[in-house]
Amino acid sequence: MDKINARNDSDPVLLIKSLNKFRGSAQVLRDVDLKLFAGQRIALLGHNGAGKSTLIKTVLGLISADADKISICGSKPGSRQARSLTAFLPEAISFHPALTGYEQLGMFSRLANVKADLTGLLERVGLGDAMHRRIGTYSKGMRQRLGLAQVLLGRPKLALLDEPTSGLDPISRQELYTIIDELAAQGTAVLIASHALTEVEARTDRIAIMRKGYLVADDTLAALTANAGLPTRVRIRARGDVAAIAVQTGGRRINGASVEIEIQTADKMxxxxxxxxxxxxxxxxxxxxxxxEDLYRYYAKERLQ
Structure with a gap:
């Protein structure tokens, strides 16, 4: 049976419960719990070897998991129903070089049995002028755009994006996140595995951080900041007596013209x-x-020490 249990609108699109995975004798995932609801955007962060790729492959059904550990809208990973609900954009994306972008997307549309405006999709991802060129002439960024067009086919319930901005210029990166925002707005749950911390900081709803197979953090940026208790830095540029300001505030002098103070968020006002x-x-x-970046260092290194 594909279905694990009945589902209603309040159920998560992706549910992972106490997931453990081994590669030989080495444990690569350790009691991972994760929920992703419709319309949410979660950034999945972690060093190479932290377990991100193994987690994604397990959700896709490429690596087996116990039947009760993962569900996608109530269906098991790898099942026909789960595959029809899930879109995946890998970091190292590859297409047939002899096909045009339009032909490749059309083939994906037929395989998925989805009717779509191929021209509109390719224009949406910035390939309108190149849709009838052979993919063998595409740059890496253009192939990444074609992969994103594939993700948009059929309005998936779950989108797994592995380093989606790899090979894209700054303007294209902003356009990609605009499309991710649109996916989330139409109800798609989006999981973004990324090393680009500055990008995901402002464009996701939650941050999940992995270290050595553990999920060491999973919350909003504001909650992670509050829980970590890391200081806010205030730098005062003086017009007059720097030493007096340093004494009054208890801060330290910087470059003879400024004073820097580290405070807790509660003391800012x-x-x-x-x-x-x-x-x-x-x-x-x-x-x-x-x-x-500060929070990532704190949770990825300090939390388990």
Whole structure:
């Protein structure tokens, strides 16, 4: 049977429960729990070897899992129903070089038994002028765009994107995330495995971090920041006496013209009121909250020590 259980609108699109996987005697996934609901965008982060690829392959049904460990809309990975609901964009994408982009997408459409506006899809991903060129002439970024057009076929319930911006220029990256936003808006659950921390920081709803097979973090960026307790940095550029500002705020002098203070988020407004009271002595200030890179280092290294 493909179906694991009955499903309603509040059920997750992707449900992973206590998933363990071994490669020989080495354990590569350790009690992984993950839920992904319709319309959510989750960034899956982790060093090479953290377990991201194994997790994705298991969700796709390319690696076997116990029947009760993973479900996609209530169906088992690899089942006909799960395959029809899932789209996958691999990092190293390959197509037949002798086919045109239009022909390749048409073949995918027939295999999936999906009627689609192929020209519209190819134009949507920026291949309108190249759709009738042979794929062998495409750059890596163009092949990535063609793969994204394949993902858009049939409005999948679950989209797994492995380094989707690989080979794309900055403008194309922004366009890709706009398309990901549109996928999520129409109800697709999107899992993005990426090393591009700056990109996913602002374009995803949750951050999941893996380390040595463990899922060491899974929450919103705001919640991860609060739980980590990492400091916010405030840099004050002085118009007058830098030393006096350093003494008053307890900060350290930087380059003889600025003072830098590290505070907890809860203390930020108190400090800002103190700075405002300094009046003309302050020329400018910058506030730098913990970045995703800082949080990634904290959860990927510190949490398990």
């Amino acid at each position: 108190t400090l800002l009121r103190e700075i405002a009271a300094m009046g003309e002595a302050v020329a400018d200030l910058d506030i730098t909250p913990p970045r995703l």
